[in-house]
Amino acid sequence: MKQRPVRARKLMGxxxxxxxxxxxxxxxxxxxxxxxxxxxxxxxxxxxxIPSIIFTPSLENWNYIVERGLFGNLKNTLIISLGSSVVTLxxxxxxxxxxxxxEFRGRKGLALDILTLRMLPPAAVVVPIFLxxxxxxxxxxYLGLILIYITFNLPLACWLLIGYFKGIPREIGxxxxxxxxxxxxxxxxxxxxxxxxxxxxxxxxxxxxxxxEYLFALVLTGRETQTLPVAAASVMTHFFIDWGGLASTSxxxxxxPIVLTLIVQKHMVRGLSLGALK
Amino acid sequence: xxxxRLEMKNREKVKFLTEKNSFILCLLPAFLIIGFIAIYPxxxxxxxxxxxxxxxxSWYSREWVGLRNYLDIxxxxxxxxxxxxxxxxxxxxxxxxxxxxxxxxxxxxxxLKGMNIFRTLIVVPMAITxxxxxxxxxxxxxxxxxxxxxxxxxxxxSFEWYGSGITAMPTVILIDVWQWTPFIFLIxxxxxxxxPREPVxxxxxxxxxxxxxxxxxxxxxxxxxxxxxxxxxxxxxxxxFDIIWVLTKGxxxxxxxxxxxxxxxxxxxYYNMGYxxxxxxxxxxxxxxxxxxxxxxxxxxx
Numbered sequence: 001m002k003q004r005p006v007r008a009r010k011l012m013g014x015x016x017x018x019x020x021x022x023x024x025x026x027x028x029x030x031x032x033x034x035x036x037x038x039x040x041x042x043x044x045x046x047x048x049x050i051p052s053i054i055f056t057p058s059l060e061n062w063n064y065i066v067e068r069g070l071f072g073n074l075k076n077t078l079i080i081s082l083g084s085s086v087v088t089l090x091x092x093x094x095x096x097x098x099x100x101x102x103e104f105r106g107r108k109g110l111a112l113d114i115l116t117l118r119m120l121p122p123a124a125v126v127v128p129i130f131l132x133x134x135x136x137x138x139x140x141x142y143l144g145l146i147l148i149y150i151t152f153n154l155p156l157a158c159w160l161l162i163g164y165f166k167g168i169p170r171e172i173g174x175x176x177x178x179x180x181x182x183x184x185x186x187x188x189x190x191x192x193x194x195x196x197x198x199x200x201x202x203x204x205x206x207x208x209x210x211x212x213e214y215l216f217a218l219v220l221t222g223r224e225t226q227t228l229p230v231a232a233a234s235v236m237t238h239f240f241i242d243w244g245g246l247a248s249t250s251x252x253x254x255x256x257p258i259v260l261t262l263i264v265q266k267h268m269v270r271g272l273s274l275g276a277l278k
Numbered sequence: 279x280x281x282x283r284l285e286m287k288n289r290e291k292v293k294f295l296t297e298k299n300s301f302i303l304c305l306l307p308a309f310l311i312i313g314f315i316a317i318y319p320x321x322x323x324x325x326x327x328x329x330x331x332x333x334x335x336s337w338y339s340r341e342w343v344g345l346r347n348y349l350d351i352x353x354x355x356x357x358x359x360x361x362x363x364x365x366x367x368x369x370x371x372x373x374x375x376x377x378x379x380x381x382x383x384x385x386x387x388x389x390l391k392g393m394n395i396f397r398t399l400i401v402v403p404m405a406i407t408x409x410x411x412x413x414x415x416x417x418x419x420x421x422x423x424x425x426x427x428x429x430x431x432x433x434x435x436s437f438e439w440y441g442s443g444i445t446a447m448p449t450v451i452l453i454d455v456w457q458w459t460p461f462i463f464l465i466x467x468x469x470x471x472x473x474p475r476e477p478v479x480x481x482x483x484x485x486x487x488x489x490x491x492x493x494x495x496x497x498x499x500x501x502x503x504x505x506x507x508x509x510x511x512x513x514x515x516x517x518x519f520d521i522i523w524v525l526t527k528g529x530x531x532x533x534x535x536x537x538x539x540x541x542x543x544x545x546x547x548y549y550n551m552g553y554x555x556x557x558x559x560x561x562x563x564x565x566x567x568x569x570x571x572x573x574x575x576x577x578x579x580x
């Protein structure tokens with residue numbers, strides 16, 4: 001007797017929930033879908049003040065990416081983000097290894113000091129860094145931006161790796177040490193293989209940051225090393241804004257970050273909370 | 279005897295390597311990089327902040343001006359304006375993101391078909407390069423070609439979005455909310471999923487309403503996660519630059535000129551490196567205070 005109203009109420013609740021979810025997903029996804037649709041409109045269609053949904057698709061806007069040489073910027077972004085992420089991973093894993101496997105005074109304090117760097121807004125140091133990079137002739141070089149990204153990625157990478165390395169029982173390393181394995185080999189042959197998922201996730205987080213960073217890239221790159229976000233933003237410096245080119249460019253620069261995010265999706269919370277939540 | 283001595287020697291060597299020197303070697307690269315790219319620039323910035331240094335004038339004009347830059351900052355209405363805008367932006371954006379994110383997390387915290395896909399899809403905005411986000415929204419709310427402007431006009435609401443001083447900052451906040459609510463959502467959802475079931479179930483047996491359960495059980499249990507989510511978002515919101523720079527460059531008429539934009543303009547448009555340096559030092563000190571509080575609150579374990 002009582003079962004039916006309960007079931008009906010549950011069904012109603014679920015329907016309402018689905019409606020709510022649909023509204024929320026529309027809010028978050030509509031801008032992307034619209035930008036995707038716009039990127040395959042013809043320039044004439046783009047200028048129609050009444051937005052249209054039915055039109056003949058055209059790839060003209062995508063030619064713009066080749067015309068403006070965005071593949072060159074893609075190359076720069078790839079070199080800078082992969083280069084900085086590889087070095088970050090090496091430096092951070094050494095540090096995380098020391099933090100998790102050695103006992104020394106001020107160990108925790110030091111690890112937390114590194115974390116402070118994670119909070120530093122780039123705007124607070126962009127002026128002196130620009131002047132220093134000019135002085136050392138690192139302006140408009142790959143190395144300059146790579147060094148910056150290593151520094152700004154280190155805190156997160158260290159803390160994520162500390163979390164992953166802590167998950168490996170210390171006894172394994174100690175047993176290997178007794179058997180004559182060197183300190184470095186414990187890291188190289190035992191800890192690294194055991195924390196491959198953690199290393200991959202950390203690497204991807206570093207790439208995500210370096211890929212999208214704008215302020216330093218804007219200030220420190222010139223003709224030679226301009227990264228994708230800087231090149232994309234400069235689409236609008238012209239008097240005439242090419243909205244179609246703008247649409248295809250934004251889609252072009254966000255494909256890689258979206259794919260990477262979907263790959264690390266399961267580890268997202270851990271990464272975002274610096275390992276505080278798992 | 280000889281064998282024992284050898285063993286002793288080995289043991290000493292092992293101890294020597296683990297506890298004294300090796301960890302220094304391991305930490306060295308990290309600290310060299312941090313020293314060169316973070317500490318050295320900060321020191322240099324402190325030095326700059328006591329000088330009048332304009333890059334357009336000759337290299338030798340870097341005269342010592344004592345505290346003049348700092349005094350100028352105190353008396354500069356543009357600085358106070360940018361501080362107010364920063365406060366306005368951060369509090370409104372983080373506040374809305376929290377309320378909205380919590381609501382979505384509660385809605386998505388149930389077993390429905392397709393829920394995993396929904397949870398994944400909602401995270402996408404967070405993944406997008408902020409420059410692309412600003413470009414997308416610039417088009418969406420453009421006064422002639424923007425589809426959202428068009429739809430709003432159909433409903434009878436017409437305003438200029440980022441084109442007018444009154445609505446420019448709310449537009450920036452809207453974009454930030456669009457991009458970063460998923461961040462709060464993800465962290466709060468993880469917190470909700472990790473909650474123990476027993477307290478809620480026993481409260482239900484005792485006849486508590488859903489609202490009572492939420493206020494007296496869920497929220498208190500979620501407090502540590504909420505603190506982490508809000509603090510992390512706060513710290514990142516203080517870094518705002520990209521979206522505003524691409525959308526409005528601080529305009530119209532300084533309506534979105536937050537502190538970070540102000541520093542950039544001083545340094546790279548007017549080339550007042552000394553003044554911009556002093557502004558940077560003040561930002562660093564302010565954020566350091568927040569960071570220390572943050573690290574105390576978040577309780578990380580090494």
